[in-house]
Structures are given as C-alpha cells and as structure tokens.
Amino acid sequence: MTMAEPRGLGKITSKRWGGLIIGLATALVATGACGGTSGTDGDLIASMKQAGCATVALAEAPPFSTITTDGKAGGYVPAVTQEVLAKLGVPGLCVKPATYDAMIPGLQAGTFDALPGGLNITPERCAAIAFSQPVTAQHEALAVPKGNTHRITDYAGLARNPELRLAVFSGSSQEAFAKKSGVRQSQLVTVPDSQTGISAVKSGRADAFGAGQFTLRRVADDSMEVIVDTSSPVSMIGIGFRKRDTAARDAFDAQLEQMRKSGALGALYAKFGFPNPEEIKDISRSSVSQACA
Structure with a gap:
C-alpha cells in the first residue's frame, strides 16, 4: 500500500520536498512562528525590545517567583528582572509556566529569553548557561x-x-x-x-x-x-541566560550592580520579606565556582 500524495500538489520529487521543507523552515524562523524566543539574531536585548517583552520561564515558588491569576510575573526575582530590563529598554516580561527541570533545556532550545524563576547558581548549571550576579542568599x-x-x-x-x-x-x-x-x-x-x-x-x-x-x-x-539545614552551602539565585547571550548578561549585570550600590536592590529584597539584605551586598557567582565567573 502506498501513501496518498498531498491533495493539490501532484507528484513532487524528494528533491523538491527538501526544498519546500527548507524554505518553510526558513520562513517560520523569520516570522517567529516556531515559537522560539526573540533572541535569534545575536542581539538579545535589541530583539527583546522589538518583541516588546522578554519571554521568561516561571514556576510557582514564592516569594522568589509567582504567576498571577492573569498570567503575569510576580515575586522578587521577576521584580528585579523587570526593573533591570526596563533600564535596558525592555518593557516587560511575557510569562511561560515551566517546571525547574524544563527551564534550562527550554532556554537552550530557544523557548525562553531568560530564566528569572528562582534557579540557584550551581557549578553544573554554570556549565550549561550563563548566570547573572546573584540576587539572594539563603540555606x-x-x-x-x-x-x-x-x-x-x-x-x-x-x-x-x-x-x-x-x-x-x-x-x-x-x-x-x-x-x-x-x-x-x-x-x-x-x-x-x-x-x-x-x-x-x-x-x-x-x-x-x-x-x-x-x-x-x-x-x-x-x-x-x-x-x-545550616550544613548546606549558602544558595544564591541568579537570572539565567544562554551562553551565546553573555553580552546581554553583562549589560544586565552592569545595571544590577548600580542597583546594588545605590541600595535599591537591598530595599527591594527587604520589601519582599527577606530578613538578610546585608548578605546580598557583596556576593558573587564566582564564589560558587570558577565555572560561574
């Protein structure tokens, strides 16, 4: 039994099929129809500006991150992320719910622009993605x-x-x-x-x-x-970016450092109920591992 040919296309050779598929894939990437992120042209910040938001993965883990009933970002880490990105000209966050084990694969696959969902900085994760400087400290x-x-x-x-x-x-x-x-x-x-x-x-x-x-x-x-558990190492949360987007990460860090020096980051931290704002003044991802530097 042979498969029916697509109606209206007549006989198409495998060579022509290949050309059609490549052309369709190219068109989908150009229009964003594949569901990928805005950062496909090598300049993540510019493309997030053009898209009107940063597409981010969030999980329900208050007070670090939450998703409101109308699908918007809530919690401390998204609040920091929104404030920093606003200074870089990105208007807001577009939220996609995700479990923690799906965040990094989704970022690498182009489903998300950034990960402000409360991921702790670890050597293993630093091998896969580029973290911002940390914005929390806890056991x-x-x-x-x-x-x-x-x-x-x-x-x-x-x-x-x-x-x-x-x-x-x-x-x-x-x-x-x-x-x-x-x-x-x-x-x-x-x-x-x-x-x-x-x-x-x-x-x-x-x-x-x-x-x-x-x-x-x-x-x-x-x-x-x-x-x-005071035997646990101090955990620090950072915002995750793709390895190829380190320029965007560095621009993010520059604005984050200004917030740290001005006291705005500590004030936001305390606003969300964290009792240790002094601990986030001098923390660095490099203290987790040189792989994170």
Missing part, C-alpha cells in the same frame, strides 16, 4: 508537620532513615543537595510547585518538603515547622 530548609515526630533535623537525617520521604522540586538544587547528603532516589517525591510540596507533607505522601528557607517560611502554615 536549604525542610518543612515538616508540627511536632516533628520523626525528629528530622537536616537532609542527612532523612538519608539515615530510608523509610522517610522527601518532596522536592524536580531538577532543583534541593534535589541535588538531598542526593549529595545520601537521600536515595526512592525516597524522593518530585513536585511541580510549593503548594504541591506542602500538600504532599500534609497528605502523608512525604514526610518533609525541601526548599529554600525563605520559600518555606512563606508557604508553610501554622501546622508545620521549618528547619534550616
């Missing part, structure tokens, strides 16, 4: 039911009891730290957002929810306790 933490019947004190404690289960964002730094602390893959329950993580603990699907200390202090209610 990893755990949310457990009030009373803490399992006497959980840190991530290593979870590793010592293989019966315990830990909810984490898929692809998050907390997932990586848990594994480094000895938590088995079979103990992990991956969740897409903070509320699902909290619900997993409340419903008994997990015994603890791992996230940054400030995320948990925002989302945990009176029925839960937040335990800060």
